[in-house]
Amino acid sequence: MEINTTTTSRIRVANLNDIDLRGARTVRIRNIEVALFRLGDGSVRALENRCPHKGGRLSEGMICGSAVHCPLHDWKIDLSTGQVREPDTGCMTAFPTEIDSESGAVYIVI
Amino acid sequence: MNHIKKLVLVGNGMAGIRTLEHLLKIAPGVCDITVFGAEPHPNYNRIMLSSVLAGGAGLQDIVINDWSWYEENHIRLYTGDPVTEIDTDKRQVTSRSGVCVPYDLLLLATGSNAFILPLPGANKEGVIGFRDIRDCETMMETAKTHKKAAVIGGGLLGLEAARGLLNLGMDVTVIHIHEHIMDRQLDEAASLMLRRELEEQGMNFLVNKRTAAITGRRRVEGLKFADGSELEADLIVMAVGIIPDIELAVSAGIPVNRGIIVNDYMETGIPGIYAVGECAEHRGITYGLVAPLYEQGGVLAQRLAGMETPGYSGSVISTRLKVSGVDVFSAGCYKDESGTRSLRYQDEIGGVYKKIVIKEEKLIGAVLFGDTSDGAKLFSLIKNGESVLGREKELLLGLTPGQSEANGSMMLEQMPDDEIVCGCNGVSKGDIGEAVAAGCRSLGEIKACTKASASCGGCKPLVEGLLQLYAGAETGEPVKEGICGCTTLDREAIIGGIREMGLKSVKEAMNVLGWSEPEGCTKCRPALNYYLGMVWPLDYEDEKESRFTNERYHANIQKDGTYSVVPRIYGGVTSPADLKKIAAVAEKYNVPLVKFTGGQRLDLLGVKKEDLPGIWSELDMPSGHAYGKTLRTVKTCVGNTFCRFGTQDAMGMGIRLEKAFERMNAPAKVKLAVSGCPRNCAEATIKDLGVVAIDGGWGIYVGGNGGIKVRASELLCTVKTEDEVMEWTGAYLQYYREQANWGERTAHWVERVGLESIKQALANAETRQELVGRIEETLSTTTDPWREIIHDKELLKNFVQLPELNSVTE
Numbered sequence: 001m002e003i004n005t006t007t008t009s010r011i012r013v014a015n016l017n018d019i020d021l022r023g024a025r026t027v028r029i030r031n032i033e034v035a036l037f038r039l040g041d042g043s044v045r046a047l048e049n050r051c052p053h054k055g056g057r058l059s060e061g062m063i064c065g066s067a068v069h070c071p072l073h074d075w076k077i078d079l080s081t082g083q084v085r086e087p088d089t090g091c092m093t094a095f096p097t098e099i100d101s102e103s104g105a106v107y108i109v110i
Numbered sequence: 111m112n113h114i115k116k117l118v119l120v121g122n123g124m125a126g127i128r129t130l131e132h133l134l135k136i137a138p139g140v141c142d143i144t145v146f147g148a149e150p151h152p153n154y155n156r157i158m159l160s161s162v163l164a165g166g167a168g169l170q171d172i173v174i175n176d177w178s179w180y181e182e183n184h185i186r187l188y189t190g191d192p193v194t195e196i197d198t199d200k201r202q203v204t205s206r207s208g209v210c211v212p213y214d215l216l217l218l219a220t221g222s223n224a225f226i227l228p229l230p231g232a233n234k235e236g237v238i239g240f241r242d243i244r245d246c247e248t249m250m251e252t253a254k255t256h257k258k259a260a261v262i263g264g265g266l267l268g269l270e271a272a273r274g275l276l277n278l279g280m281d282v283t284v285i286h287i288h289e290h291i292m293d294r295q296l297d298e299a300a301s302l303m304l305r306r307e308l309e310e311q312g313m314n315f316l317v318n319k320r321t322a323a324i325t326g327r328r329r330v331e332g333l334k335f336a337d338g339s340e341l342e343a344d345l346i347v348m349a350v351g352i353i354p355d356i357e358l359a360v361s362a363g364i365p366v367n368r369g370i371i372v373n374d375y376m377e378t379g380i381p382g383i384y385a386v387g388e389c390a391e392h393r394g395i396t397y398g399l400v401a402p403l404y405e406q407g408g409v410l411a412q413r414l415a416g417m418e419t420p421g422y423s424g425s426v427i428s429t430r431l432k433v434s435g436v437d438v439f440s441a442g443c444y445k446d447e448s449g450t451r452s453l454r455y456q457d458e459i460g461g462v463y464k465k466i467v468i469k470e471e472k473l474i475g476a477v478l479f480g481d482t483s484d485g486a487k488l489f490s491l492i493k494n495g496e497s498v499l500g501r502e503k504e505l506l507l508g509l510t511p512g513q514s515e516a517n518g519s520m521m522l523e524q525m526p527d528d529e530i531v532c533g534c535n536g537v538s539k540g541d542i543g544e545a546v547a548a549g550c551r552s553l554g555e556i557k558a559c560t561k562a563s564a565s566c567g568g569c570k571p572l573v574e575g576l577l578q579l580y581a582g583a584e585t586g587e588p589v590k591e592g593i594c595g596c597t598t599l600d601r602e603a604i605i606g607g608i609r610e611m612g613l614k615s616v617k618e619a620m621n622v623l624g625w626s627e628p629e630g631c632t633k634c635r636p637a638l639n640y641y642l643g644m645v646w647p648l649d650y651e652d653e654k655e656s657r658f659t660n661e662r663y664h665a666n667i668q669k670d671g672t673y674s675v676v677p678r679i680y681g682g683v684t685s686p687a688d689l690k691k692i693a694a695v696a697e698k699y700n701v702p703l704v705k706f707t708g709g710q711r712l713d714l715l716g717v718k719k720e721d722l723p724g725i726w727s728e729l730d731m732p733s734g735h736a737y738g739k740t741l742r743t744v745k746t747c748v749g750n751t752f753c754r755f756g757t758q759d760a761m762g763m764g765i766r767l768e769k770a771f772e773r774m775n776a777p778a779k780v781k782l783a784v785s786g787c788p789r790n791c792a793e794a795t796i797k798d799l800g801v802v803a804i805d806g807g808w809g810i811y812v813g814g815n816g817g818i819k820v821r822a823s824e825l826l827c828t829v830k831t832e833d834e835v836m837e838w839t840g841a842y843l844q845y846y847r848e849q850a851n852w853g854e855r856t857a858h859w860v861e862r863v864g865l866e867s868i869k870q871a872l873a874n875a876e877t878r879q880e881l882v883g884r885i886e887e888t889l890s891t892t893t894d895p896w897r898e899i900i901h902d903k904e905l906l907k908n909f910v911q912l913p914e915l916n917s918v919t920e
């Protein structure tokens with residue numbers, strides 16, 4: 001990843017209504033494709049858009065509760081932690097998100 | 111009528127009510143019945159408290175007999191009103207609220223209480239047992255405000271409580287006095303495997319620990335152990351055992367030991383007074399599981415009804431962990447002792463452990479971990495005590511179907527009619543036979559009718575076996591599993607629920623039908639979406655978030671995240687103009703690869719998601735169904751239009767079929783083909799439905815597959831006209847849509863249900879018409895998804911990346 005880890009930035013990436021409930025959108029930030037997921041409860045999670053298995057684009061997967069199923073081979077990835085769920089293993093970068101409750105602006109911290 | 115006996119039951123729990131149920135069945139009206147229950151609820155399934163706690167069931171789901179049952183059976187019920195006194199001379203009981211009822215027959219079924227260790231501090235708030243609805247509610251309430259839970263006792267109940275608390279979001283530590291958890295049911299190896307598995311699920315264990323005191327002021331704050339160490343805890347669940355509730359019996363002078371002493375007919379030392387269930391002690395044993403209690407109840411009911419009965423002679427018991435997500439089964443004597451031989455199988459990677467214990471040619475015990483599918487069969491062998499000489503290995507390594515099927519069904523045949531199959535609900539082999547005779551044809555139906563396998567599910571394989579035995583080939587309708595890990599319901603039960611309760615959305619279905627995962631998984635969500643659409647073709651609104659990408663974006667996702675686009679080419683017949691259009695679009699969007707598919711279509715591969723809408727609108731050809739669980743293609747040969755052998759117009763027939771059934775959702779992908787003569791150049795006999803022309807007619811072949819396992823199709827029927835081909839195809843496809851499991855290709859479906867059953871179903875012209883009517887109704891609502899997306903901003907937005915707006919560096 002080509003991010004300088006000594007500085008973090010807060011990037012406004014979307015508005016809540018850009019993302020369907022249980023849907024996803026993507027945004028490219030400094031060479032990383034980030035997927036933004038909107039869970040059934042309305043909250044938003046951000047993950048690097050690459051499955052640790054064979055690089056599937058998670059933004060195209062199905063969102064079930066707090067996890068997304070990769071569209072390629074159905075690995076299940078926890079959206080909050082980026083942790084792959086049993087029986088598979090692996091982990092991927094999850095970015096913290098912030099939502100401005102008044103304007104609906106979605107930020108990610110990278 | 112003065113010979114009607116007054117029966118009073120003390121204890122509105124599982125054993126007592128089961129006895130009444132039995133009695134009402136075999137001798138309705140012989141008794142005038144009064145029931146006293148200390149709890150404020152009608153009779154409920156205590157076993158299921160574990161599932162309630164773990165979130166798999168609601169409290170209302172576990173009621174066995176609701177208020178109306180008592181009414182219908184003319185039973186007087188006093189709830190929340192324990193009996194406090196028995197006057198054995200006057201033959202009457204008195205309750206706490208002062209109700210006084212005379213009896214001719216008195217039935218004590220007071221169960222047991224959780225054993226609360228007499229530790230200093232054990233009376234503090236936050237220390238509970240795991241016994242009844244109130245305990246369950248306390249745990250659920252506490253989890254909302256507190257974090258740390260300790261469960262004392264690493265036995266069956268303790269682990270189920272711990273699993274539930276974990277699901278409620280608490281940190282859970284299980285404290286066990288011995289080295290090995292569930293040491294009363296498991297040997298060391300299985301115990302260790304279980305512990306490892308549970309640790310992975312997030313449970314903590316402190317073993318070899320003796321609790322010395324409970325600390326805190328009014329409410330608990332922690333535990334002190336004998337070795338001086340401590341643990342913080344806001345809630346302590348004691349699951350160290352149960353003690354039979356014999357207080358009432360003692361005060362009435364009824365002879366007791368550990369429990370109320372009964373003989374083989376459940377009679378206590380005082381005439382007219384009987385005891386069943388956990389409060390009773392039979393031949394020195396008190397039981398803590400329902401199976402034996404139900405056997406006792408059966409005997410007692412017969413006794414009360416004045417029937418001959420050989421009496422109760424004790425039970426062998428089996429146990430099974432219900433809610434942990436780990437399969438554990440144990441039965442009989444599972445430890446090695448002198449005079450026993452044992453065989454083990456241990457697979458640490460697969461997480462499977464099996465052990466069987468044999469004594470003098472007979473199976474006397476078994477422990478299964480990880481794969482418990484043979485549990486019920488082994489248990490049955492343990493109980494019937496037949497010789498297993500020469501079969502030991504087979505028993506250990508699994509009663510695999512095929513070679514030992516004969517043994518399995520022989521065993522079932524030889525099983526006596528009154529042998530209990532479902533211990534939890536006391537259902538015998540005979541009961542299941544009756545249910546099948548009365549028309550039950552699936553596990554779900556048997557469950558609904560007899561309650562067999564409705565509780566812990568341990569007997570499911572046996573019930574399935576019996577269903578097969580009784581119903582067998584006659585129905586061709588085999589037994590089904592829950593459709594995925596989120597539910598125990600099978601397809602029939604789900605569709606039945608959707609129809610009966612008028613469920614109209616995926617979410618509603620999951621709620622009402624008790625899904626364990628609130629949002630389901632990639633197996634059940636698309637399945638529900640399909641079933642709902644199938645049941646309510648006109649008013650169900652398809653839920654795109656419950657479809658796979660291919661069907662959400664109407665393009666096929668490829669391994670590198672690009673998509674492929676396949677415009678529809680009806681019957682594989684195109685025109686120079688269309689070809690030019692496709693070529694122009696491919697060039698304009700730099701499509702890296704253009705390929706002919708196996709189904710006579712052109713595939714544009716390597717398209718970026720952002721380009722999809724552009725490509726679609728410029729192609730302006732219908733599509734979006736070359737990648738879904740739907741009608742894909744209708745392949746054709748040239749037929750009599752050009753071919754010298756052709757007897758019929760294969761292309762025309764193919765195009766007609768494709769135009770009629772395009773956009774049809776199905777349980778799985780569906781491919782059709784039409785050949786102009788039996789030379790079969792369109793390879794119609796490895797398709798889901800193939801039409802092959804003969805002189806003066808058409809043969810319709812079904813159930814073919816050219817995939818992983820090639821399967822040649824079988825002849826469904828021969829017809830004369832194109833219209834008849836349309837009718838039979840429509841009827842067949844709709845029958846498949848209505849009957850198959852979601853995800854099941856026609857080839858598997860035909861193999862599962864047998865072609866004969868399909869032929870029979872379609873033989874009747876009226877039925878065919880009805881099926882055709884329903885498929886037409888369904889198709890009438892479909893639209894071309896590409897067109898829709900191109901004209902809808904909300905749908906279009908999902909094809910483009912978001913712009914990166916601004917960033918603040920900190």
Ligand SMILES: Cc1cc2nc3c(=O)[nH]c(=O)nc-3n(C[C@H](O)[C@H](O)[C@H](O)COP(=O)(O)OP(=O)(O)OC[C@H]3O[C@@H](n4cnc5c(N)ncnc54)[C@H](O)[C@@H]3O)c2cc1C
Pocket residue numbers: 120121122123124125126146147148149156157158159160191192193194219220221222240241242267355358386387388389397398399400401403430432534566
């Ligand atoms: C959480 C949990 C999970 C379990 N899981 C399983 C399992 O998987 N498999 C299995 O086989 N068993 C299981 N059991 C055990 C099973 O529930 C019991 O063996 C069974 O319920 C005992 O039936 P019973 O009628 O003897 O007692 P109970 O069902 O306890 O009924 C006794 C009733 O009598 C009432 N009572 C007591 N005194 C009086 C009085 N003086 N007047 C009026 N009413 C009175 C009590 O309040 C109680 O409602 C489980 C138990 C629990 C608590």
Ligand code: SF4
Pocket residue numbers: 747748749750753754755756757760785786787788789790791792
């Ligand atoms: S199937 Fe018969 S009609 Fe069709 S192309 Fe082959 S030979 Fe000709």
Ligand code: FES
Pocket residue numbers: 051052053054055056070071072073074075
């Ligand atoms: S690439 Fe994600 S599961 Fe295979």
